[in-house]
Amino acid sequence: MPHALLIDDDPTVLAAFAELIAHEGFETSTAGTLADARALISKENVIIDVILCDLFLPDGNGMDLLKEVQRSTQVILITGHASIDTAVEALRMGVSDYLTKPIDIARLKAVLANILRTQHLHAEIGNLRGELRKLGVFGPLIGASPAMQTVYDMISRVAPTDATVLLTGESGTGKELVAQALHDLSGRSQAPFLPLNCGAVSPSLIETELFGHERGSFTGADRLHKGYFERASGGTLFLDEITEMPFELQVKLLRVLETGVIMRIGGEKPVPVDVRVIAATNRRPEEAVAEGKLREDLLYRLRVFPLQLPPLRERGEDIERLAVHFLQLLNQEHGTKKSFTRATMQRFRAHNWPGNVRELKNLVHRAFILSDEEIEPTCLPSQVDVKASEEPSQMRLYFTVGIPLAEADRRLILATLDEYGGDKRKAAAVLGISLKTLYNRLNEYGFEEKSPCPV
Numbered sequence: 127m128p129h130a131l132l133i134d135d136d137p138t139v140l141a142a143f144a145e146l147i148a149h150e151g152f153e154t155s156t157a158g159t160l161a162d163a164r165a166l167i168s169k170e171n172v173i174i175d176v177i178l179c180d181l182f183l184p185d186g187n188g189m190d191l192l193k194e195v196q197r198s199t200q201v202i203l204i205t206g207h208a209s210i211d212t213a214v215e216a217l218r219m220g221v222s223d224y225l226t227k228p229i230d231i232a233r234l235k236a237v238l239a240n241i242l243r244t245q246h247l248h249a250e251i252g253n254l255r256g257e258l259r260k261l262g263v264f265g266p267l268i269g270a271s272p273a274m275q276t277v278y279d280m281i282s283r284v285a286p287t288d289a290t291v292l293l294t295g296e297s298g299t300g301k302e303l304v305a306q307a308l309h310d311l312s313g314r315s316q317a318p319f320l321p322l323n324c325g326a327v328s329p330s331l332i333e334t335e336l337f338g339h340e341r342g343s344f345t346g347a348d349r350l351h352k353g354y355f356e357r358a359s360g361g362t363l364f365l366d367e368i369t370e371m372p373f374e375l376q377v378k379l380l381r382v383l384e385t386g387v388i389m390r391i392g393g394e395k396p397v398p399v400d401v402r403v404i405a406a407t408n409r410r411p412e413e414a415v416a417e418g419k420l421r422e423d424l425l426y427r428l429r430v431f432p433l434q435l436p437p438l439r440e441r442g443e444d445i446e447r448l449a450v451h452f453l454q455l456l457n458q459e460h461g462t463k464k465s466f467t468r469a470t471m472q473r474f475r476a477h478n479w480p481g482n483v484r485e486l487k488n489l490v491h492r493a494f495i496l497s498d499e500e501i502e503p504t505c506l507p508s509q510v511d512v513k514a515s516e517e518p519s520q521m522r523l524y525f526t527v528g529i530p531l532a533e534a535d536r537r538l539i540l541a542t543l544d545e546y547g548g549d550k551r552k553a554a555a556v557l558g559i560s561l562k563t564l565y566n567r568l569n570e571y572g573f574e575e576k577s578p579c580p581v
């Protein structure tokens with residue numbers, strides 16, 4: 127049986143809660159102060175699975191406990207002062223969820239049920255973090271750069287909770303993929319994940335799409351229609367391009383997020399819904415607010431947990447990793463063994479990737495079609511196949527006197543090739559050797575160099 131520790135300085139609150147929590151299938155302990163709580167936590171043989179803790183206690187702040195408990199212990203903050211700032215801060219620091227006083231019993235039960243569901247998820251996420259991460263794989267996401275490691279940390283932390291997440295980042299950075307990962311790693315993974323692109327549905331239809339309508343609510347409504355909120359019941363609703371949602375509808379969405387109930391169009395009675403909302407935009411949210419595209423109050427409500435995806439150009443070695451990953455998928459699909467030449471990789475690293483991972487994926491696909499065995503820079507579109515600068519090189523090489531001539535040769539040849547963006551003809555001309563000699567040298571160095579592929 128999971129063990130819950132309840133901390134509150136009001137004995138009547140403690141007694142009432144303890145009974146309720148025990149009823150939900152938890153072994154319960156109680157404490158009136160942080161000192162009492164610490165004594166319980168530090169007891170041997172006691173593993174606390176969840177702590178429900180009042181924010182303000184006689185001897186300190188409930189958040190202080192966060193740093194002291196084991197990673198596997200979930201902390202639910204109870205606050206009488208429902209401020210967005212506290213909630214955001216608490217989630218950032220690692221609390222699993224928060225409840226506001228007076229406590230809504232239904233919500234408390236939902237939170238407790240979620241804890242039971244997520245106990246095994248934590249173990250699973252732990253595995254994902256450890257081994258696969260080192261290899262640069264996290265669920266469906268590829269990348270080992272520090273920027274992506276931070277993203278994986280945030281996903282691990284927020285996925286099992288019911289917190290609303292706002293995903294931001296340039297187009298093609300993987301927002302939809304992250305939304306899917308958040309769903310897959312939550313206790314909701316067996317229920318539907320429904321994406322709705324608010325920019326793709328006509329403004330007049332989006333309300334019906336979201337909330338559904340009753341039979342006969344307007345001409346043509348000949349039967350009851352369940353909207354996304356009802357169809358995603360128990361699961362996750364991904365509201366993509368949230369800034370494209372009509373402004374008036376944003377008020378209604380905010381109300382649903384606050385109350386957990388919807389009204390079908392033409393309906394009389396509220397319908398309770400249990401849906402976790404993840405929203406995304408590739409615009410800067412503050413700018414969208416300033417331009418009147420996004421309501422500020424909705425932004426605050428959505429941004430309980432903000433998660434910004436880094437552009438590809440800031441992910442260093444991930445560019446190569448992703449390119450190889452996409453190529454492997456194509457090789458598997460077509461039974462081929464195509465590979466990138468060093469020069470192609472060099473172009474990839476030098477490119478700015480305004481379209482991010484999507485651009486890279488499409489580009490690899492295009493190059494795959496155009497190439498034979500080796501994917502040369504000539505298979506890349508012109509904006510990526512940039513010729514190296516005509517300016518004289520600023521690059522310097524330093525050798526320690528005493529290294530073999532062959533080694534100095536090797537370094538100079540490779541550096542020159544890099545400097546000219548992989549253009550062998552140009553590099554050979556600058557080095558004063560024939561193209562054939564350059565190819566021979568590259569082969570000697572272990573690069574399987576062949577003539578450029580015809581396009």
Ligand SMILES: Nc1ncnc2c1ncn2[C@@H]1O[C@H](COP(=O)(O)OP(=O)(O)OP(=O)(O)O)[C@@H](O)[C@H]1O
Pocket residue numbers: 266267268269295296297298299300301302303304407408448483484487
């Ligand atoms: N880290 C990643 N690893 C593997 N594939 C990725 C990664 N990031 C994105 N992709 C792939 O790149 C493509 C674009 O990703 P996605 O649709 O999630 O981007 P987005 O941020 O939602 O873009 P937009 O703002 O244009 O909707 C998809 O095919 C996705 O599978």
Ligand SMILES: [Mg+2]
Pocket residue numbers: 301302366
């Ligand atoms: Mg998207």
